[in-house]
């Protein structure tokens with residue numbers, strides 16, 4: 001009996017490691033083997049490459065990308081890969097360690113934000129649609145460089161995405177310029193690039209890295225800010241503990257709504273075929289509801 005309990009305990013102990021990275025490695029075929037660091041990189045790459053390359057995402061879409069720690073399974077995956085697309089700007093603090101752990105000298109590690117003007121300390125570049133276009137273009141150029149045979153296919157997909165994203169950007173510019181209010185209160189201070197691009201200000205309950213729990217002083221500051229500026233809505237993101245957000249909303253009689261930094265997808269979002277574009281459209285509707 002003791003032995004059985006021990007086996008069950010050991011099984012439970014090791015279970016999360018197996019579940020953390022569900023990827024099963026690349027198939028043995030001629031297509032480029034591409035690894036993406038987290039959901040946004042996966043979505044951007046898929047929009048250009050579709051099934052012309054093999055794409056495996058490192059951070060499981062439903063996990064918190066800020067808390068990712070790579071495992072030996074990820075190293076094995078990258079030893080067999082041709083390209084790793086990552087966001088850069090510090091979003092993947094593990095990138096240098098992973099580089100040191102690899103013997104695969106043929107792996108191209110591509111920083112997709114290389115052409116973006118950084119906002120100090122903020123890695124969430126993709127929340128400006130203009131930055132998203134720049135990052136997708138880096139992905140497209142890289143794919144063409146290493147897989148020239150599919151150049152026309154990649155260019156065609158890029159032009160189609162570019163058209164959609166230019167329209168999305170125009171929607172943001174036009175809609176937000178009509179808002180009378182410009183301040184948003186958010187759970188995780190991830191919207192610096194969005195605010196910078198479209199003329200909003202964000203106040204975060206949690207910081208840029210979604211790490212430290214807010215103390216009483218911070219919560220009091222947020223409550224005062226909400227009352228002084230007649231804020232009607234507090235934004236939070238899917239997959240977080242809403243306790244602090246709900247506490248502040250109760251104290252200030254404000255609504256809570258989702259504003260999604262798109263660091264991953266919930267199971268429901270995956271089921272509903274959501275992507276960067278559909279979620280950014282929903283984000284704009286949410287902003288409109290709060291600020292118009």
Ligand SMILES: [Zn+2]
Nearest residue numbers: 190208210261
């Ligand atoms: Zn974040």
